[in-house]
Amino acid sequence: AQSVAQPEDQVNVAEGNPLTVKCTYSVSGNPYLFWYVQYPNRGLQFLLKYITGDNLVKGSYGFEAEFNKSQTSFHLKKPSALVSDSALYFCAVRDKENQGGKLIFGQGTELSVKP
Protein backbone atom coordinates (compact mmCIF):
# COMPACT_ATOMS: atom_id res chain seq x y z
CA ALA A 1 0.00 0.00 0.00
CA GLN A 2 1.14 3.49 -0.70
CA SER A 3 1.67 5.94 2.09
CA VAL A 4 3.07 9.31 3.02
CA ALA A 5 4.58 10.34 6.34
CA GLN A 6 5.26 13.78 7.73
CA PRO A 7 7.37 13.09 10.81
CA GLU A 8 6.94 16.51 12.41
CA ASP A 9 3.60 17.75 13.68
CA GLN A 10 4.99 21.24 14.07
CA VAL A 11 7.94 23.21 12.77
CA ASN A 12 8.98 26.54 14.30
CA VAL A 13 11.19 28.94 12.37
CA ALA A 14 12.28 32.53 12.82
CA GLU A 15 11.42 34.94 10.03
CA GLY A 16 14.23 35.21 7.52
CA ASN A 17 15.64 31.77 8.33
CA PRO A 18 15.44 28.83 5.95
CA LEU A 19 12.67 26.35 6.52
CA THR A 20 12.27 22.65 5.80
CA VAL A 21 9.11 20.59 6.12
CA LYS A 22 9.82 16.89 5.85
CA CYS A 23 7.98 14.22 3.90
CA THR A 24 8.78 10.59 3.21
CA TYR A 25 6.81 8.26 1.00
CA SER A 26 6.31 4.60 0.28
CA VAL A 27 5.09 3.67 -3.20
CA SER A 28 5.70 1.03 -5.79
CA GLY A 29 7.25 2.34 -8.96
CA ASN A 30 7.73 6.02 -9.69
CA PRO A 31 5.84 8.36 -7.39
CA TYR A 32 3.78 11.41 -8.25
CA LEU A 33 4.28 13.75 -5.31
CA PHE A 34 2.59 16.99 -4.30
CA TRP A 35 2.73 19.68 -1.66
CA TYR A 36 -0.31 21.66 -0.58
CA VAL A 37 -0.78 24.44 1.97
CA GLN A 38 -3.89 25.16 3.99
CA TYR A 39 -4.64 28.43 5.73
CA PRO A 40 -7.25 28.56 8.54
CA ASN A 41 -10.81 27.98 7.32
CA ARG A 42 -9.62 27.59 3.75
CA GLY A 43 -9.22 24.80 1.25
CA LEU A 44 -5.88 23.43 0.10
CA GLN A 45 -3.67 25.47 -2.21
CA PHE A 46 -1.34 23.70 -4.61
CA LEU A 47 2.36 24.55 -4.13
CA LEU A 48 4.30 22.18 -6.37
CA LYS A 49 4.53 18.69 -7.79
CA TYR A 50 7.07 16.11 -8.85
CA ILE A 51 6.17 13.84 -11.74
CA THR A 52 9.48 13.23 -13.44
CA GLY A 53 12.62 15.11 -14.39
CA ASP A 54 14.77 17.35 -12.21
CA ASN A 55 14.94 16.36 -8.57
CA LEU A 56 14.65 19.99 -7.48
CA VAL A 57 11.16 21.28 -8.12
CA LYS A 58 10.29 24.96 -7.86
CA GLY A 59 6.81 26.03 -6.92
CA SER A 60 4.65 28.91 -5.80
CA TYR A 61 5.55 31.62 -3.26
CA GLY A 62 9.28 30.82 -3.35
CA PHE A 63 8.89 27.22 -2.20
CA GLU A 64 10.85 24.34 -3.64
CA ALA A 65 11.11 20.65 -2.92
CA GLU A 66 13.83 18.10 -3.39
CA PHE A 67 12.96 14.63 -4.57
CA ASN A 68 15.36 12.00 -3.23
CA LYS A 69 14.66 8.54 -4.57
CA SER A 70 17.23 6.71 -2.46
CA GLN A 71 15.87 8.22 0.74
CA THR A 72 12.25 8.16 -0.49
CA SER A 73 11.86 11.76 0.61
CA PHE A 74 10.29 14.89 -0.82
CA HIS A 75 11.13 17.68 1.62
CA LEU A 76 9.65 21.15 1.17
CA LYS A 77 12.06 24.06 1.50
CA LYS A 78 12.21 27.82 1.39
CA PRO A 79 15.42 29.87 1.71
CA SER A 80 13.89 32.68 3.77
CA ALA A 81 10.69 32.19 5.77
CA LEU A 82 7.97 34.82 6.07
CA VAL A 83 5.45 35.22 8.89
CA SER A 84 2.76 34.81 6.24
CA ASP A 85 4.07 31.30 5.50
CA SER A 86 2.57 30.15 8.81
CA ALA A 87 0.02 27.52 7.85
CA LEU A 88 -0.65 23.78 7.66
CA TYR A 89 1.35 21.93 5.01
CA PHE A 90 0.42 18.62 3.45
CA CYS A 91 2.49 16.24 1.41
CA ALA A 92 0.56 13.87 -0.88
CA VAL A 93 1.19 11.03 -3.29
CA ARG A 94 -1.08 9.98 -6.11
CA ASP A 95 -2.48 6.52 -5.60
CA LYS A 96 -1.08 4.55 -8.51
CA GLU A 97 -3.22 1.51 -7.91
CA ASN A 98 -5.74 3.18 -10.17
CA GLN A 99 -5.63 5.83 -12.83
CA GLY A 100 -7.83 8.15 -10.92
CA GLY A 101 -7.41 11.26 -8.84
CA LYS A 102 -7.08 9.73 -5.42
CA LEU A 103 -4.43 11.49 -3.38
CA ILE A 104 -3.02 9.96 -0.22
CA PHE A 105 -2.11 12.70 2.23
CA GLY A 106 0.28 12.89 5.13
CA GLN A 107 -1.05 14.03 8.48
CA GLY A 108 0.13 17.58 7.95
CA THR A 109 2.80 19.78 9.50
CA GLU A 110 1.94 23.02 11.24
CA LEU A 111 4.52 25.65 10.28
CA SER A 112 4.90 28.60 12.62
CA VAL A 113 7.12 31.50 11.56
CA LYS A 114 7.84 34.03 14.29
CA PRO A 115 8.98 37.60 13.64
Added chain:
Amino acid sequence: KAGVTQTPRYLIKTRGQQVTLSCSPISGHRSVSWYQQTPGQGLQFLFEYFSETQRNKGNFPGRFSGRQFSNSRSEMNVSTLELGDSALYLCASRFSTYNEQFFGPGTRLTVL
Protein backbone atom coordinates in the same frame (compact mmCIF):
# COMPACT_ATOMS: atom_id res chain seq x y z
CA LYS B 1 -10.45 31.50 -14.45
CA ALA B 2 -12.72 31.13 -11.49
CA GLY B 3 -11.61 28.57 -8.95
CA VAL B 4 -13.48 25.61 -7.53
CA THR B 5 -16.61 26.73 -5.74
CA GLN B 6 -18.49 24.86 -3.05
CA THR B 7 -21.88 25.54 -1.58
CA PRO B 8 -22.92 25.94 1.10
CA ARG B 9 -19.84 26.96 3.06
CA TYR B 10 -21.34 26.07 6.42
CA LEU B 11 -24.06 23.65 7.37
CA ILE B 12 -25.56 22.51 10.66
CA LYS B 13 -27.66 19.37 10.74
CA THR B 14 -28.95 16.96 13.36
CA ARG B 15 -28.35 13.24 13.60
CA GLY B 16 -30.45 11.18 11.24
CA GLN B 17 -30.89 13.93 8.67
CA GLN B 18 -29.40 13.90 5.22
CA VAL B 19 -27.35 16.56 3.49
CA THR B 20 -26.32 17.46 -0.06
CA LEU B 21 -23.16 19.40 -0.83
CA SER B 22 -22.42 20.98 -4.18
CA CYS B 23 -19.20 21.57 -6.08
CA SER B 24 -18.53 23.47 -9.30
CA PRO B 25 -15.13 22.66 -10.82
CA ILE B 26 -12.84 24.96 -12.71
CA SER B 27 -14.09 25.48 -16.23
CA GLY B 28 -12.77 22.74 -18.50
CA HIS B 29 -11.99 20.31 -15.70
CA ARG B 30 -13.88 17.06 -16.03
CA SER B 31 -12.60 15.29 -12.95
CA VAL B 32 -14.02 16.05 -9.52
CA SER B 33 -12.84 14.42 -6.31
CA TRP B 34 -14.21 14.69 -2.78
CA TYR B 35 -12.28 14.49 0.47
CA GLN B 36 -13.24 14.53 4.12
CA GLN B 37 -10.98 16.37 6.56
CA THR B 38 -11.19 15.78 10.31
CA PRO B 39 -8.70 16.48 13.11
CA GLY B 40 -8.47 12.80 13.96
CA GLN B 41 -8.34 11.13 10.55
CA GLY B 42 -6.83 13.92 8.49
CA LEU B 43 -7.64 14.09 4.79
CA GLN B 44 -9.40 11.04 3.41
CA PHE B 45 -10.52 10.38 -0.12
CA LEU B 46 -14.24 9.84 -0.62
CA PHE B 47 -14.70 9.37 -4.37
CA GLU B 48 -13.86 10.71 -7.79
CA TYR B 49 -16.06 11.37 -10.78
CA PHE B 50 -14.98 11.79 -14.36
CA SER B 51 -17.41 12.50 -17.19
CA GLU B 52 -20.38 11.59 -14.98
CA THR B 53 -18.91 8.21 -13.99
CA GLN B 54 -17.57 7.27 -10.59
CA ARG B 55 -13.97 6.25 -11.11
CA ASN B 56 -12.80 5.55 -7.61
CA LYS B 57 -14.31 5.19 -4.19
CA GLY B 58 -12.68 5.50 -0.79
CA ASN B 59 -13.36 3.42 2.27
CA PHE B 60 -16.56 5.07 3.45
CA PRO B 61 -19.96 3.55 4.19
CA GLY B 62 -22.72 3.52 1.63
CA ARG B 63 -24.36 6.50 3.35
CA PHE B 64 -21.89 8.60 1.40
CA SER B 65 -22.74 8.93 -2.26
CA GLY B 66 -22.16 11.33 -5.08
CA ARG B 67 -22.88 12.13 -8.64
CA GLN B 68 -21.65 14.31 -11.46
CA PHE B 69 -23.69 16.15 -14.01
CA SER B 70 -23.03 16.71 -17.70
CA ASN B 71 -21.61 20.18 -16.96
CA SER B 72 -19.08 18.53 -14.57
CA ARG B 73 -20.72 19.97 -11.47
CA SER B 74 -20.82 17.43 -8.68
CA GLU B 75 -22.87 16.78 -5.60
CA MET B 76 -22.25 14.53 -2.66
CA ASN B 77 -24.92 13.27 -0.36
CA VAL B 78 -24.70 11.91 3.14
CA SER B 79 -27.75 10.15 4.50
CA THR B 80 -28.61 9.28 8.09
CA LEU B 81 -26.05 11.68 9.50
CA GLU B 82 -23.93 10.67 12.48
CA LEU B 83 -22.00 12.85 14.87
CA GLY B 84 -18.77 11.53 13.37
CA ASP B 85 -19.69 12.96 9.98
CA SER B 86 -18.87 16.43 11.28
CA ALA B 87 -15.98 17.53 9.10
CA LEU B 88 -14.71 19.84 6.41
CA TYR B 89 -15.68 18.40 3.04
CA LEU B 90 -13.36 19.42 0.24
CA CYS B 91 -13.95 19.19 -3.45
CA ALA B 92 -11.11 19.23 -5.96
CA SER B 93 -11.00 19.34 -9.73
CA ARG B 94 -8.28 18.60 -12.28
CA PHE B 95 -7.87 18.77 -16.00
CA SER B 96 -6.35 15.36 -16.64
CA THR B 97 -4.73 12.37 -14.99
CA TYR B 98 -1.26 13.86 -14.61
CA ASN B 99 -2.33 17.31 -13.48
CA GLU B 100 -2.56 18.59 -9.94
CA GLN B 101 -5.89 18.92 -8.21
CA PHE B 102 -7.27 22.33 -7.31
CA PHE B 103 -9.33 22.50 -4.16
CA GLY B 104 -12.37 24.52 -3.24
CA PRO B 105 -12.77 26.30 0.11
CA GLY B 106 -14.76 23.41 1.55
CA THR B 107 -18.09 22.95 3.27
CA ARG B 108 -17.97 22.82 7.05
CA LEU B 109 -20.61 20.32 8.19
CA THR B 110 -21.56 20.17 11.85
CA VAL B 111 -23.83 17.37 13.02
CA LEU B 112 -25.57 17.92 16.37
